[in-house]
Amino acid sequence: MSEQQTEKSPARNVVVVGAGMAGVQSAVALREAGFTGQVTLIGAEPHQPYDRPPLSKAVLLGKAEDSAFDVDFDALDITLRLGLDVTALRAADHVLDTADGPVRYDALILATGAEPLTLPGTEGVPGVHLLRTLDDAARLRPVLDRQHDVVVVGAGWIGAEFATAARAAGCAVTVVEAAARPLAGTLPAEVAAPMAAWYAGSGAELLTGARVERVEEGAVILADGRTLPAGAVVVGVGARPATGWLEGSGIALGPDGSVTADSALRTSLPDVYAVGDCASFPSARYGTRLLVHHWDNALQGPRTAAAAIMAAESGAPLPVYDPVPYFWSEQFGRFVQYAGHHADADTLLWRGDGADATWSVCWLCDGALVAVLAVGRPRDLAQGRRLIESGAALDPEKAADPAVPLKSTAL
Structure with a gap:
């Protein structure tokens, strides 16, 4: 500036x-x-x-x-x-x-x-919803109560959370994602890959590499010609x-x-x-x-x-805002937490197997922990967040062992 x-x-x-x-x-x-x-x-x-x-x-x-x-x-x-x-x-x-x-x-x-970003061409189309406000949620509750077929456009955090709620309500759910995987703009391919299986495990269908051509009342038409029945369409594209x-x-x-x-x-x-x-x-x-x-x-x-x-x-000194970013998401029976910023990381370490119920991923830059993603491992998140705040370098061999407390891996 x-x-x-x-x-x-x-x-x-x-x-x-x-x-x-x-x-x-x-x-x-x-x-x-x-x-x-x-x-x-x-x-x-x-x-x-x-x-x-x-x-x-x-x-x-x-x-x-x-x-x-x-x-x-x-x-x-x-x-x-x-x-x-x-x-x-x-x-x-x-x-x-x-x-x-x-x-x-x-x-x-x-x-x-x-x-929220809208889907071009859907303005005024009946049955198209966003989920950002209390009024949005109020309009969507009857959709879930009636167990409509639901199409969710976007497999990001909001799309996954809504799909989770819709499946819990007994709706048939299809999630359409233009990218090749969920959370494509947020996580690397190898980290997001295990999350794709969560959809099927919950009974939702995930269509990746699928672009929406247009939305009509009661249907979503994809660019490849497929037509998806849709009693409601929920848009979660950012x-x-x-x-x-x-x-x-x-x-x-x-x-x-x-x-x-x-x-x-x-x-x-x-x-x-x-x-x-x-x-x-x-x-x-x-x-x-x-x-x-x-x-x-x-x-x-x-x-x-x-x-x-x-x-x-x-006239006191100005404060400085420089937090370790943190967020969480509850989806498909899993508690997902993330702390840090991994854009410039040079090393990715797995703690556990992505196919398991719980696992974590650590990102390092020049040996120091800069971000951590934890699926069902809240201790990894809490300990990792403190290590990021301190700028601690980790022993990568120990950090890759899920049996070793993350706090014990600092050099």
Whole structure:
């Protein structure tokens, strides 16, 4: 980024745009940090702020009506403005334009998250669904209750989790993936390969190398001419930062559409910060800019943004945000966890056999552990995450032995 803000005026009025995990935690973190000014949380949805991971699990299966955060906003003196669209940012005036008129801020936290990518040509086609919001889950629950034939487009994390829920509900499920394997954009071929068998093991059909030609009511037509019956189609082909409304604001965005925050989560505009799925940040640990679309990032980043706002007032040193990224997924009866960033790894070590019920994979760079994927091995994940944080080098022979605790493999 060419210029990052370096000076700030005292923040007496902080506005947070986005009422998901990142937004709620930003408001809460401000209070926990001792901020006594006005805090306003603006959310586009009318619902009480809620957590998203349960949408593809308990909420979708009717085991919970919602997943509202257990936060007493009144006790924290946080003003909620829900069901309100923010349309523009006028940074020179420190003003947000909203459907209800202008909202002024002294400091602003952008926490608008990500929006799901749609499948071209499916707009307005009956029976096509996304799974991102509480309303999306509410529309999908009757689909599962009626045990429709379901086609899932995309074998990523969301696709796998929805397929898991649909099979649990008794639906016939076909998952269509354009790439040659599940999670092709996330994991190497040899690591993702064992996961393909999970689909068949659950009774779902996985079609790889299969492109969707078009979607009609009741059917998905593939590019090779096959027609798949579909009482419902669920699209899970990725997401992008929800930053389109910032066009013309002067804020710096990356090529991926993310707000390019600095190591204190400050943006290129004065008094504006960004957290969660809509923001990328520089990682000194990994020597690159990271865009992390996962729950833990939305939980941790707000503490840094709140500390940076407080530092701007007190003159204290700025905080530095450089976490070890972490996420988890529950699919096909397995608990999958990942920590780190393996893009630049030069060594891959297996701990166990991918055909077994539990196994792990470690990625090393110059001998140091940089990432770990654990399937049903939570101790590997917990110990590996600490080793990554410490920058520890591992004994590769010991690390490849699943019987040796990962923490004991450090040199």
